[in-house]
Amino acid sequence: MLKAELHCHLEGATPPALARAKAAKYGVTVDDLITPDGESYAWSDFTTFLAAYDRIAGLFRTPDDFFDLSHAHFAELAGQGAIYAEVFLSPDHMGRHGSYPDCLDAVIEGSLKAREETGIEGRFIPLAVRNFGPERALAAAEQAVRYARPQVTGFGLAGDERAFLPADFHAAFATAHEAGLSCTAHAGELAGAESVRQALDALPVSRIGHGVRAVEDADLVRRLADEKVALEVCPGSNIALGIYADLAAHPLRALMDAGVRVTLNSDDPPFFRTSLAQEYESCGASCGLSEAELADLTRTALAAAFVDEETRQRLLHSLP
Numbered sequence: 001m002l003k004a005e006l007h008c009h010l011e012g013a014t015p016p017a018l019a020r021a022k023a024a025k026y027g028v029t030v031d032d033l034i035t036p037d038g039e040s041y042a043w044s045d046f047t048t049f050l051a052a053y054d055r056i057a058g059l060f061r062t063p064d065d066f067f068d069l070s071h072a073h074f075a076e077l078a079g080q081g082a083i084y085a086e087v088f089l090s091p092d093h094m095g096r097h098g099s100y101p102d103c104l105d106a107v108i109e110g111s112l113k114a115r116e117e118t119g120i121e122g123r124f125i126p127l128a129v130r131n132f133g134p135e136r137a138l139a140a141a142e143q144a145v146r147y148a149r150p151q152v153t154g155f156g157l158a159g160d161e162r163a164f165l166p167a168d169f170h171a172a173f174a175t176a177h178e179a180g181l182s183c184t185a186h187a188g189e190l191a192g193a194e195s196v197r198q199a200l201d202a203l204p205v206s207r208i209g210h211g212v213r214a215v216e217d218a219d220l221v222r223r224l225a226d227e228k229v230a231l232e233v234c235p236g237s238n239i240a241l242g243i244y245a246d247l248a249a250h251p252l253r254a255l256m257d258a259g260v261r262v263t264l265n266s267d268d269p270p271f272f273r274t275s276l277a278q279e280y281e282s283c284g285a286s287c288g289l290s291e292a293e294l295a296d297l298t299r300t301a302l303a304a305a306f307v308d309e310e311t312r313q314r315l316l317h318s319l320p
């Protein structure tokens, strides 16, 4: 099964072994954050998840660190059958210790090395962190635009959806969108349908990160289908964060049946004990998706990808 991913946070994909290696390099410890089996990170709710995320992100400081992380991520995804992957970058995190453009170039180099080795195609979406507020969001958008690269094709908004309103980020999104970046925003994850509606009304977005809680409002579900908004659905993340009890309770299938364009994604894989391959497998088994429906999710992801038309068509034609 060939796969494509639209929603994964770079630092959120840090393999715990790489976190330990970088912690040793900087003379700090993250042992308290790594679970006893060494496979994931420990946190207890969204707030402690974001705090753990910040600490892991703080282990990546130089271009070499970012190269290692990016290369490891794309190589891992290619090993899982992914032919295309977009990755969220946070200029707020990447610029904390060093230069954002130098770290950005290293991240791109890491993906290009993985492409040479495996063929996987990568694109990047710098994003603003909602709980850092509108001013820092505007600064993130300005950096996304100033350091334009062919592989940087989008702009996004993540972080705590309970902080501020989408409209507060209008200036940041206008800056990015006017410069030709395609846009997406996390909404309908921690907050309900109204949050998704606000993001669609206030921001120039063609996709929504998560968006699953739109299912709480039938009119909004129809709007998503009519306007062909693609949802970057991350079932394992939703279950780990307690938004749904299990896959049987997850609205993926209901959204598909309502004609909404959905894609499958891993979000922050080791934080949520998941992977892109596991999302395909578990949704196949527990949401009753056939092989053909899973293959269609890859097609939808490529159709909704923030990528040039030539690459999109090449990737679509490479599918069986």
Ligand code: ADE
Pocket (backbone or CB within 6 Å): 009, 012, 053, 158, 159, 160, 186, 189, 237, 267, 268
């Ligand atoms: N940053 C990293 N992962 C996130 C998520 N699932 N929701 C919001 N912000 C995030």
Ligand code: ZN
Pocket (backbone or CB within 6 Å): 007, 009, 158, 186, 209, 267
């Ligand atoms: Zn996310």
